[in-house]
Amino acid sequence: MTTAFIKPNTKAVQYGRVAGLSAIEPPVWLTLFSQTEPDSRVIDMEAEDLDPAGLLARLAPMGISRAVILATGSHPSAHVQQADAAQALKTFLGAALAIPVEVFDRLPFDPLATGTIDWDRLSVEKYRAHNWHAWGRNDHAYGATFASVSCPFGCDFCCVKDFYHSGYRQRDPALVAMDVRALAGRGITNIKMMDELFAVDNPGVHAVCDALAATGLGERLNIWAYARIDTVNPVLLAKLRAAGVRWLAYGIESGDERVRSAAVKGKFSNARVREVVAMTRDAGIHVLGNFMFGFWDDDRSSMEATLSLAGDLMCEYVNFYCVTVYPGSKLYADMKARGVDLPVSGEEYAQMSPRFKPVPTAHLSGEDVLRFRDAAFGRYFNDARYLAMMERVFGAGTAAAIRAMCAIDIRSRR
Numbered sequence: 025m026t027t028a029f030i031k032p033n034t035k036a037v038q039y040g041r042v043a044g045l046s047a048i049e050p051p052v053w054l055t056l057f058s059q060t061e062p063d064s065r066v067i068d069m070e071a072e073d074l075d076p077a078g079l080l081a082r083l084a085p086m087g088i089s090r091a092v093i094l095a096t097g098s099h100p101s102a103h104v105q106q107a108d109a110a111q112a113l114k115t116f117l118g119a120a121l122a123i124p125v126e127v128f129d130r131l132p133f134d135p136l137a138t139g140t141i142d143w144d145r146l147s148v149e150k151y152r153a154h155n156w157h158a159w160g161r162n163d164h165a166y167g168a169t170f171a172s173v174s175c176p177f178g179c180d181f182c183c184v185k186d187f188y189h190s191g192y193r194q195r196d197p198a199l200v201a202m203d204v205r206a207l208a209g210r211g212i213t214n215i216k217m218m219d220e221l222f223a224v225d226n227p228g229v230h231a232v233c234d235a236l237a238a239t240g241l242g243e244r245l246n247i248w249a250y251a252r253i254d255t256v257n258p259v260l261l262a263k264l265r266a267a268g269v270r271w272l273a274y275g276i277e278s279g280d281e282r283v284r285s286a287a288v289k290g291k292f293s294n295a296r297v298r299e300v301v302a303m304t305r306d307a308g309i310h311v312l313g314n315f316m317f318g319f320w321d322d323d324r325s326s327m328e329a330t331l332s333l334a335g336d337l338m339c340e341y342v343n344f345y346c347v348t349v350y351p352g353s354k355l356y357a358d359m360k361a362r363g364v365d366l367p368v369s370g371e372e373y374a375q376m377s378p379r380f381k382p383v384p385t386a387h388l389s390g391e392d393v394l395r396f397r398d399a400a401f402g403r404y405f406n407d408a409r410y411l412a413m414m415e416r417v418f419g420a421g422t423a424a425a426i427r428a429m430c431a432i433d434i435r436s437r438r
């Protein structure tokens with residue numbers, strides 16, 4: 025009586041023409057979920073690049089009596105994008121195999137009560153780091169672990185608590201260190217710390233940093249994690265660096281302080297953003313800046329201010345997103361109340377999909393926002409000062425890799 029735990033393959037839908045640059049992340053939640061059942065197998069259709077027919081061929085010799093599909097990636101927003109694919113797969117498998125198939129789009133188990141991640145359930149060699157995460161290194165092998173679930177904050181556009189069915193809770197630091205040791209033992213040192221917000225100055229995070237530093241792997245590790253402008257300080261950054269954290273991703277969101285403070289909990293000024301970016305670099309950690317275009321108060325000049333701040337900060341990498349309104353978030357209820365026509369399908373939620381449906385602001389159409397976002401990407405990554413810095417920091421060939429990334433014409437999808 026074997027249960028197959030299946031991750032759908034939505035790579036092409038979610039990432040379109042840039043699928044080859046995006047990471048292939050190990051399905052940690054699915055793997056831990058499978059560990060709650062004694063006779064179970066994990067099939068990651070994305071990592072194995074399987075279509076439904078390929079999945080059937082893989083399942084045939086296994087004697088599967090039940091299938092479980094977890095419609096999520098490592099980030100909860102992925103469950104919105106994967107919901108359609110999961111339901112379609114459920115219908116397909118139910119008809120083809122006449123077995124019960126269950127779809128979950130929230131975590132139906134407690135990951136903090138499940139021990140370490142059993143990497144032997146996955147083909148770990150199939151996972152690939154983001155292009156930026158592996159700059160300056162010789163390999164793309166990729167792993168992931170986590171030190172907490174949910175988040176201590178509550179931003180309007182965010183749906184993480186809905187996904188975890190839980191407030192912020194922290195994991196035993198010894199388990200985090202064991203996961204990382206197990207990955208390093210398999211030659212995997214590019215690692216994502218999956219926490220919605222890892223870099224918070226609290227005793228639990230310090231304990232995780234201490235446990236990771238005690239592994240002695242610090243200089244080999246290339247960990248990336250999420251931080252906030254208002255949750256870091258020099259002491260914490262030094263501890264993170266000693267623990268092997270090489271990249272921190274900050275949600276800077278907007279360059280217009282009025283727009284940012286209307287949309288994001290935890291107010292911070294542009295001056296503070298500049299200080300924290302400098303402080304992070306001083307600690308020997310690269311900065312990934314996450315910016316969003318299309319907040320309700322955004323107009324063309326506030327979006328130009330966002331792009332201008334990104335250019336001034338010159339983060340080693342930036343993500344430029346359109347604001348996306350996820351079910352379960354306060355923003356979703358607000359936009360519904362404003363009568364905005366919101367995305368429905370997974371494709372409409374996927375930022376790189378030809379069917380992505382950007383939402384309007386009080387001043388701009390959704391299409392205006394999307395056009396600005398796409399143009400901003402080219403303006404940022406083609407900047408000669410940025411390319412020179414990247415060549416200096418990550419070595420020869422990095423600028424060429426970035427130019428090749430920019431040459432992908434994501435706009436031709438429309």
Ligand code: SF4
Nearest residue numbers: 175177178179182220
């Ligand atoms: S800090 Fe990040 S994870 Fe936490 S609520 Fe805000 S957006 Fe969501």
